[in-house]
Amino acid sequence: xxxxxxYQQLIDEFTEKSGRTxxxxxxxxxxxxxxxxxxxxxxxNVNIKGLGIFKLQEVAERETLNPKTGRSALIEAHKKIVxxxxxxxxxxxxxxxxxxxxxxxxxxEDIKPADENKSDSESIPTFxxxxxxxxxxxxxxxxxxKPITSSxxxxxxxxxxxxxxxxxxxxxxxxxxxxxxxxxxxxxxxxIEQHIQHVKNNGPQTLDELINITKGSNEEKPVxxxxxxxxxxxxxxxxxxxxxxxxxIDEPVKEEEPDLSxxxxxxxxxxxxxxxxxxxxxxxxxxxxEKKQRRSPWRWLFPIILVILILAVIYFVPNNSLKIEDxxxxxxxxxxxxxxxxxxxxxxxxxxxxxxxxxxxxxxxxDKDKESDNKLNxxxxxxxxxxENTAKPKDENEKQVTNITEATQITxxxxxxxxxxxxxxxxxxxxxxxxxxxxxxxxxxxIYRKNIEVLPTPDFLPLGRELLIPELNGDSYELSKADSAxxxxxxxxxxxxxxxxxxxxxxxxxxxxxxxxxxxx
Amino acid sequence: xxxxxxxxxxxEKSELSKSDTKELYEILTDIIHEKFSSETGIVIPxxxxxxxxxxxxxxxYNPASKEYVQLPKKLLLSFTPAAQLKEDLR
Numbered sequence: 241x242x243x244x245x246x247y248q249q250l251i252d253e254f255t256e257k258s259g260r261t262x263x264x265x266x267x268x269x270x271x272x273x274x275x276x277x278x279x280x281x282x283x284x285n286v287n288i289k290g291l292g293i294f295k296l297q298e299v300a301e302r303e304t305l306n307p308k309t310g311r312s313a314l315i316e317a318h319k320k321i322v323x324x325x326x327x328x329x330x331x332x333x334x335x336x337x338x339x340x341x342x343x344x345x346x347x348x349e350d351i352k353p354a355d356e357n358k359s360d361s362e363s364i365p366t367f368x369x370x371x372x373x374x375x376x377x378x379x380x381x382x383x384x385x386k387p388i389t390s391s392x393x394x395x396x397x398x399x400x401x402x403x404x405x406x407x408x409x410x411x412x413x414x415x416x417x418x419x420x421x422x423x424x425x426x427x428x429x430x431x432i433e434q435h436i437q438h439v440k441n442n443g444p445q446t447l448d449e450l451i452n453i454t455k456g457s458n459e460e461k462p463v464x465x466x467x468x469x470x471x472x473x474x475x476x477x478x479x480x481x482x483x484x485x486x487x488x489i490d491e492p493v494k495e496e497e498p499d500l501s502x503x504x505x506x507x508x509x510x511x512x513x514x515x516x517x518x519x520x521x522x523x524x525x526x527x528x529x530e531k532k533q534r535r536s537p538w539r540w541l542f543p544i545i546l547v548i549l550i551l552a553v554i555y556f557v558p559n560n561s562l563k564i565e566d567x568x569x570x571x572x573x574x575x576x577x578x579x580x581x582x583x584x585x586x587x588x589x590x591x592x593x594x595x596x597x598x599x600x601x602x603x604x605x606x607d608k609d610k611e612s613d614n615k616l617n618x619x620x621x622x623x624x625x626x627x628e629n630t631a632k633p634k635d636e637n638e639k640q641v642t643n644i645t646e647a648t649q650i651t652x653x654x655x656x657x658x659x660x661x662x663x664x665x666x667x668x669x670x671x672x673x674x675x676x677x678x679x680x681x682x683x684x685x686x687i688y689r690k691n692i693e694v695l696p697t698p699d700f701l702p703l704g705r706e707l708l709i710p711e712l713n714g715d716s717y718e719l720s721k722a723d724s725a726x727x728x729x730x731x732x733x734x735x736x737x738x739x740x741x742x743x744x745x746x747x748x749x750x751x752x753x754x755x756x757x758x759x760x761x
Numbered sequence: 762x763x764x765x766x767x768x769x770x771x772x773e774k775s776e777l778s779k780s781d782t783k784e785l786y787e788i789l790t791d792i793i794h795e796k797f798s799s800e801t802g803i804v805i806p807x808x809x810x811x812x813x814x815x816x817x818x819x820x821x822y823n824p825a826s827k828e829y830v831q832l833p834k835k836l837l838l839s840f841t842p843a844a845q846l847k848e849d850l851r
Contacts (some may be wrong), residue, residue: 244812247805268775285764290764290786290793318851321842321847321850334835337836340818341833344829344830345830501802
């Protein structure tokens with residue numbers, strides 16, 4: 241309602257009813273509302289009899305859009321005052337409409353469907369469904385190929401090819417024989433003999449005559465190919481004058497002489513062939529065969545020379561300058577062999593079997609070595625013990641090398657170590673060498689450790705490489721502490737070398753290293 | 762804050778006894794109620810405006826009984842705080 245009294249009117253009324261002064265009533269009413277304000281600030285909740293509840297409600301921050309400027313503004317979180325009058329006051333206010341009561345219009349089932357139907361039918365316009373035009377049917381284009389039926393056989397049961405391939409176009413056998421009597425097999429042999437006799441008696445007896453005949457035969461071929469009604473000018477190089485062929489020419493064509501080139505092999509010579517090649521004439525099959533045969537030795541010349549050159553390079557280049565492990569395909573080859581070995585390892589179930597395998601392979605190597613033992617004895621040069629040979633400068637170099645390797649790799653090992661030199665021969669392996677020198681193949685890491693700077697992998701020994709083979713201080717089956725330490729070191733080096741390629745094998749070597757290492761303590 | 766607290770604070774401010782303040786307060790509420798029941802609002806400076814609004818009749822749905830009810834129109838007392846009060850209690 242728009243009616244409202246001012247504060248002044250309220251004071252007047254109050255003064256009138258209370259019998260106090262205006263100033264007092266003004267002050268009293270102001271005191272009441274200021275104390276309500278203080279109460280709100282203090283407790284955020286004022287519940288007074290006669291008015292109702294004043295409350296402070298928290299409002300979260302939000303963004304607004306200014307409709308005029310279109311800018312967004314942030315309204316910070318704040319508190320707003322909510323007033324709810326007490327029940328008696330509410331009833332007093334609503335006294336005018338207190339008699340009115342809520343009327344039940346109806347239940348959901350009664351009303352809603354009717355309303356919805358109405359609204360739906362009115363609000364949603366129904367579009368006419370687009371009628372799908374039937375697509376034009378693909379007309380079957382008639383295909384001319386004749387269907388392959390079961391009736392491909394003749395009356396006598398033999399398969400008729402003409403029926404399979406649409407044989408109306410093909411000439412029958414009788415027609416073929418009529419057109420080309422050469423196809424008649426019965427007369428063929430007789431004809432050939434007669435022909436040969438005829439040629440021997442009447443044909444060309446000299447080379448020049450034959451050349452002329454063959455030229456003529458080659459020149460006359462285009463006449464057959466040309467269709468009637470077309471004029472074609474054909475020029476020929478050589479002795480014969482240019483001629484014009486066609487319908488309008490009344491000049492008689494040269495008499496056809498039989499092509500005797502195939503039937504006179506005894507007249508042919510190299511000159512004739514060359515002339516035929518130069519003129520670009522058609523070559524009979526016999527010529528082609530002879531040409532191939534003549535070429536064949538020259539075809540293999542260049543590859544053979546290449547192979548000889550490569551072999552010569554490999555043979556004459558000194559071994560020292562050609563490091564085999566530096567060539568790329570050697571490295572690849574190493575990897576391939578490693579993969580093959582991997583497969584073998586996968587077949588063996590446990591890592592313990594590895595050692596057995598090694599021993600078996602060692603025994604195999606042993607047999608091989610026995611066969612070539614005499615040769616090896618000549619090649620293996622047991623040079624010296626270190627202390628004895630000091631005079632030779634070569635030995636001094638070796639000493640230095642061994643010293644370096646000792647110092648870098650094994651700190652525990654004693655400085656003086658007896659060394660043999662072995663030149664790698666085909667078929668040598670570290671297993672075999674250790675079996676040969678130590679009589680125990682499982683000590684191969686001792687050799688590998690000594691030559692680790694020279695050997696890329698323990699699997700591959702470069703041919704002709706000089707390997708230093710350290711001698712053991714004690715017996716090969718009762719190792720001294722220093723030797724077992726070195727072998728453990730060697731196994732560890734093998735572990736590091738195999739780690740990239742074959743983890744199972746590398747772990748096996750690591751276990752071996754531990755085994756030899758523990759025997760020290 | 763309840764009525765007793767309000768009487769306490771008002772009596773302290775206006776230097777009146779509690780009984781007097783209560784008496785005067787009842788007179789004031791009687792006047793206010795009378796005004797409200799006669800559909801007139803009251804403006805109180807620096808506090809706010811009490812105004813009576815008429816709420817139109819409306820249709821509502823009672824989901825419990827699944828009934829549609831036509832609610833009658835109503836008179837409501839609304840209070841809009843003054844800007845000063847709003848700002849003070851913000």
